[in-house]
Amino acid sequence: MNDFQPMTVSEEATADRPWLASLVGTNDTNTILLDTTKFTAGVHYEAGTLLQPRNVIKSGIPLGRVTASGLYAPYAGPTSEVQTVTVTGTPTGGTYTLTFSGQTTAGIAYNASAAQVKTALEALSNIAPGDVTVTGGPHPGTAMVVAFVGQYLGDDVSQMTASAAGLTGGTSPAVTVATTTAGGAATATDGTEVLHGFLCTESLFTPGSTKTSGALLWFGEVYASLCPVPFDPTDVTSVAPGVNIHYR
Structure with missing residues (x-):
């Protein structure tokens, strides 16, 4: 079992981008496509600036999969x-x-x-x-x-x-x-109500674009309290086949 925790790697290639890092590497991931129209500025991503114009989706966000398109979007779990x-x-x-x-x-x-x-x-x-x-x-x-x-x-x-x-x-x-x-169970019916994993690295996309690539963490250990959006693993009642996430 891997122990994934947020960290920042300082090197020119990644421009100090934060990752969910493991002592054994980040090989427990799948390459996926994200539906950027489903992400919300200020919640799921930081808007670009003049110096860095691309929007930055935060690493660690729990993800679901939109059934109709096969693209990934924020997990639409229980309502706060x-x-x-x-x-x-x-x-x-x-x-x-x-x-x-x-x-x-x-x-x-x-x-x-x-x-x-x-x-x-x-x-x-x-x-x-x-x-x-x-x-x-x-x-x-x-x-x-x-x-x-x-x-x-x-x-x-x-x-x-x-x-x-x-x-x-x-x-x-x-x-x-x-x-x-009122708090309650998930109301989404597009597939995002089912947890598929977590965004392992932050992902960048150009404003106006509808898709970007990402790395899905589907096996490992995640500290739920450190996720960038509220997430309670005890409220997850179903997960996609093959997902083997351990929570803390």
Whole structure:
């Protein structure tokens, strides 16, 4: 069994491109074609620049195979639950709390940043580091967007509740939580709902092109927590024949 981990090789031929590297090499791969129209900028690839105009698809992305075309695209596995946390009433001080499945956070500042909300949630006994992502904010002017990933990826989790009792100032300050996307099983039906492997090396493509080549890692060991997009191997119920991936 190979032990694949992200690393960067510094040499002119690869221009410091990151790879999933193994002590025994990267021979456990297949050459594939990627459908670049299925990849999303900022999520699956970094857009090109003036100095390097080609888009760069990140290594480590889990892949499925589009049945109709035979091309590979991002694995469309279970949906992450997304909840928003909104502070209203323009408070000028104090704190609020969030409760998730019976566990309540320490006080969160009325003007907290996304990083502070994430830290408060990950301090709970039932949320480990990497189980949530938090974007948006800061409070009180902008809502926080909390996505449940890690062990909760694909789960229809309980909606958080909030207490605004510690907020001060403003006009009737309050905190509301709303579920904007319910977690659940994969909804794709084009073949990408089945895991086929991982992109072993980053792949470059010219903006506007619809295909590019890549290397599919189909046998080895992958650290799921280090993949560039949220991925929970416990939620994978079926894989393509021949795939023998070991997760950590």
